[in-house]
Amino acid sequence: MLDFLNLAQLYFPYILRGAIVTLELTVLALIGSIVLGLLTAFARMSKQRWLRAAAGTYIELIRATPALLQLFIIYFGLTSFDIRLDPFSAAVLTLGLIGGAYAAEVFRAGIEAVDRGQYEAARSLGMPSPLAMRRIILPQAAVLILPPFTNFVIAMVKDTSLALTIAVPEIMYRSYDAASQSFRSLEIYVMAGIIYVAICLPLSQLAKGLERRRVPR
Structure with a gap:
């Protein structure tokens, strides 16, 4: 135990600094995922067939290929077109593209779970479709998602x-x-696991709490 503590004193601060980069990657990729996910979700629900087809193709391509392959295509493959991204930017772009595909399905499910009658009622009162979506549908969908x-x-x-x-x-x-x-x-990767748990466990508990609040009593 004492040996582990000595090792942790030496290496844990060094590994912990990587958590800052991890969180930066996560936040920037999430911003891209939310924007791309919303656009893709609306495209999937569009009346335009070509928009639905384009969104569906994007989602299926992301789902059908490994994330590591997508990262390598963006970081290494784009150099064939003389596009060279630094490692951090390539990681953010890849995670944003992957996240956008999965977020789109989460957003679409939440929007479609809202009673369609509320949208129709807002439209019957003369509210433009984008305004009805923004003020009536999206706030309720946000709670569900x-x-x-x-x-x-x-x-x-x-x-x-x-x-x-x-x-x-x-x-x-x-x-x-x-x-x-x-x-x-072993000891080093246990330290890494401790950091991941410290980041993810509060989020996991938050997700469970939100899920319980959705369950009617």
């Missing part, structure tokens, strides 16, 4: 570990580096 969206955020935090493969200095990259230096892989 909060629990699954919180779980989505947790998955996003864990998916940032993919950035290790392109040398973004997040938690897993620093853990791998520390394990290579110390030759104490």
Whole structure:
């Protein structure tokens, strides 16, 4: 135990600094995911067939291919078109594209769960469709999607570990580096796990609390 504490004193602060990068990746990717997810969700519900087809194709392509492959295409593959992104930007873009596909389905399910009659009532009162969506439908849908969206955020935090493969200095990259230096892989990766738990466990409890509030008594 004393040996572990000595090792933690030496390497834990170094790994913990990677948590800042992990959180930065998560926040920026989430912003992109929300914007792209909403646009894709509306496209999926559009009356325009080509919009529905484009949105559906995007979602299925993301779902049908590994996230690591998508990261490599963006970081390495785009260089064929003379597009060179730094590792952090490539990771944010990839996670945002992946998140947008999954967020779109969460948003669509929440919007479609709101009683259609409320939208029709707002339209019958002369409220423009975008205004009805913004003031009537989306606020109610937001309540419904909060629990699954919180779980989505947790998955996003864990998916940032993919950035290790392109040398973004997040938690897993620093853990791998520390394990290579110390030759104490088990202890080092336990430290990384502690940090992930500290980030994700409060979010998990929040998701459970929100889910309980949705269940009628």
